[in-house]
Amino acid sequence: MRFLPAGDLAVCVELGEEISVEVNTRVRALEFLIQQKGLTGVVETVPAYSSLLVYYDPRVVGYDPVCAAIAELVPQATTAVLPPPRTVELPCCYEDPDLGFDLAAAAKRLELSTDDLVRLHAGAEYLVYFIGFTPGLPYMTGMPERINIPRLDTPRTKTPPGSVGIGGIQCCIYSVESPGGFWILGRTPVALYDPSASEPTLLRPGDRVRFRRIDRAEFDAIGVAVAARTYQPVIS
DSSP states (O other): OEEEEETTTEEEEEOOSSOOHHHHHHHHHHHHHHHHHTOTTEEEEEEOSSEEEEEEOTTTOOHHHHHHHHHHHGGGOSGGGSOOOOEEEEEEEOSOTTTSTTHHHHHHHHTOOHHHHHHHHHTSOEEEEEEOSSTTOEEEEOOOGGGOBOOOSSOEEEEOTTEEEEEBTEEEEOOSSEEEOSEEEEEOOSOSBOTTSSSOBSOOTTOEEEEEEEOHHHHHHHHHHHHTTOOOOEEO
16 A cells, blocks of 8 residues: 655555455445545545545645545455445447447357457456546456457557446446447447436446347437436346
């Protein structure tokens, strides 16, 4: 563990150097403890793979005292302190080439049929490491090793919101239109980011995500319900 100053308003707490479920669990547990304890002067926390950025008000608490308060919590930062994880089911349409526009090329690169690639991808359970890059975008682990694939050689300049992609050892879902280098296998009609909602981002670090395979007709029907704000994702 080490503390690194991030300007005069934040401290970066590094809990490891590798990307792993174990280290990320400690990051999320430390964030949970900081929030539960209400550490003096702390105003915001931002988790990443293996570190936690802690913003504080320097008019209320100094750098050294906030580091000392966090250090006291680190030994308690284990799975045991975290609440039970949520499981979020997201419908995903893979078959329509307008939605899963990289599916055929990714399957060819992996030497799989498109059906086998979809089966492997949709059959896994994913863990949300953190939310980043754009509002509501989850970086997730849990992808089967058989479908690990290098990211695109040339990232595209625009990726539609809801696009479900894979790259390297990770899966992500684009929450807004943005550039991106992941292979797009399909798309979910569910909105991951809604700035007008009471909770703007659907997913949270620590969530488990499962994809439910749907056809284009159901994709369109759910999209209508999402637009009308009558659709509720299955969360358990």
